[in-house]
Every structure is written in C-alpha cells, then in structure tokens.
Amino acid sequence: MKIPMMIDAVRNKNPLIHNITNQVVVNFTANGLYALGASPVMANAVEETADMARNADALLLNIGTLTSDQVEAMIEAGKVANEKGIPVVFDPVGVGATPYRNQVAAKILEEVNVSIVRGNAGEVSQLAGLEAEVRGVDASGITEGKAIARHAVEALGVPVLVTGKTDVITDGKQLFEASNGSSLLTKVTGTGCLLGSVVAAFLASHPDEAVVKAATAAVTFYNVAAEQATEHANGPGSFQMAFLDALAETTNRTVSANVNIKHHILSEE
Ligand SMILES: Nc1ncnc2c1ncn2[C@@H]1O[C@H](COP(=O)(O)OP(=O)(O)OP(=O)(O)O)[C@@H](O)[C@H]1O
Ligand SMILES: Cc1ncsc1CCO
C-alpha cells in the first residue's frame, strides 16, 4: 500500500491505544488521537494496566514523568501486549538525563519486546550508548539522525524512529528519511510524545505491513498535518489548535501532494 493512503485504515479501524505516558502530555495525547481517528485510553494503576492492555489494539510506553509504580505498570502492560501480539511503542523521554531514567529504559527494553523505539536524536543516542547531551527532555544532537538510527538499530535490535528536522526510520534492512514537518512542532510540548501514540495507531491499523513502513506513514501524515496547520497559525498557541484540526482534516490526497520521503535498502555489510 502507498504510504500516503495509510491514514485511511486508521480512520476505518479507530484503534484503541492504551497510553501509559507522562503527565505533561496526557490531555494533548488524548485529543490528538481523537483528531486522528483513533481512541485513547490512559490507565496507569498497576492493579489494572494488564486488563486494559488486554482490551487495546496497541500500547504506548513513555517514561517522561516516571514513578516506580508506573514502571511496574508499564512492564505488566507490556508483557500482556506481547502475549496478545499487539504493537508496543517505547518513547524513552529524557533518557540520559538521570541514572534512574537510564536504568528504567534498559529494564523496559529487557522485559518487553517493543515494536519500535521513538525518540529525538539525543534520546536515541543515549539509549544506544552514543555520546549526546540530554539536559532535560530536549537534546542537542551531535550526530546526524541517519548515523544515530543505524547505530541504534544495531545496538538495540529493534526498529527505531529518530525524530528531528528529518526523521529517520530503520529496522536495519531498510531506511526511510522523512522530511516533512514544521519548526512550530518544536515550540509545543508533547509533539514527539503524541507522535509516539500516532505511530502506535498506524502500527495497529497495518498489521501486515513492515513496522518501519507504517511508522514512516505515521510520521509523514503527522508532519504534513503540521505543515497545513502552520498556514493557519500565528505562533505556538494557535498552532496547537490548528494542528489538532489538521490531524482530523488532512486527507490522503493532501499527504500525496506534499510527501517528502527517501527510501534506502541497506546492504548486508
Ligand atoms: N526542525 C524541525 N523542523 C520540522 N519538524 C521538526 C523539527 N524538529 C522536529 N520536528 C518534528 O516534530 C515532531 C516532534 O519531534 P521532536 O524531535 O521535536 O520530538 P521530542 O523532542 O521528543 O518532542 P517532545 O519531547 O516535546 O514530545 C516530529 O514530528 C518531528 O518530525
Ligand atoms: C516537559 C516534559 N518533562 C517531562 S516529560 C515532558 C513532556 C515532553 O517530553
């Protein structure tokens, strides 16, 4: 299936996305998923996360404001998602900023089979053991996304999506460079976090496509919607509203007219 068309299956399926995410972005994530045509649910209590994951079509784990109870809940939910065979997206927010975050990220990757890791250049560099400066949740990337992604897929053994001006998505066999987007996305908190949930919705709606292709479709749809929203925005505040509208209104035709992706087959070196 052509990448710009892949939004249609999300809207038809209306997948239920179980989000265990940070407290900064809960509301934005729920509204963004509704606008996309998916259904959000947030459930963090360790007593119920396994049951909620059983109902879901995909699971999003985001360690932005983690607590020890939440980590336990993430692992419970992740194990159920693995048993059930639904996709799991892992967003290692702020990894590298504190030792606790590093320990938790490593534990999640050890105990849960994640379908894809989504992070900015600094976070994915840290996770993969490359040097990078992460002070809070923002990164000052020192290496280009493509090199980080190729190193990370090797080090982690799972597909990765490294976001930035150009997004890089690879599973080690193929690599996509996706160059749509708007710099206003970097002025609103949680646009990376919401993207993780949007990737989860695309994976849930395309079980027969390669994870990297569905993730590329997600980031491209998302970033074309951001380009559309920029035309109606005066700054970060009005952009946030216009972006939710654009997630609801952007069609596969608009994506086709604006898509900017390069696809590479990686040689077996
Ligand atoms: N300079 C840029 N120009 C255009 N689009 C960008 C730029 N930087 C990031 N983006 C887009 O913004 C979105 C969020 O990516 P980003 O790398 O900023 O995530 P993040 O740092 O994890 O965000 P957050 O922590 O606030 O959730 C992605 O869709 C990405 O493609
Ligand atoms: C600002 C912030 N702090 C922890 S999580 C988060 C949301 C964006 O990653």
Ligand SMILES: [Mg+2]
């Ligand atoms: Mg982030």
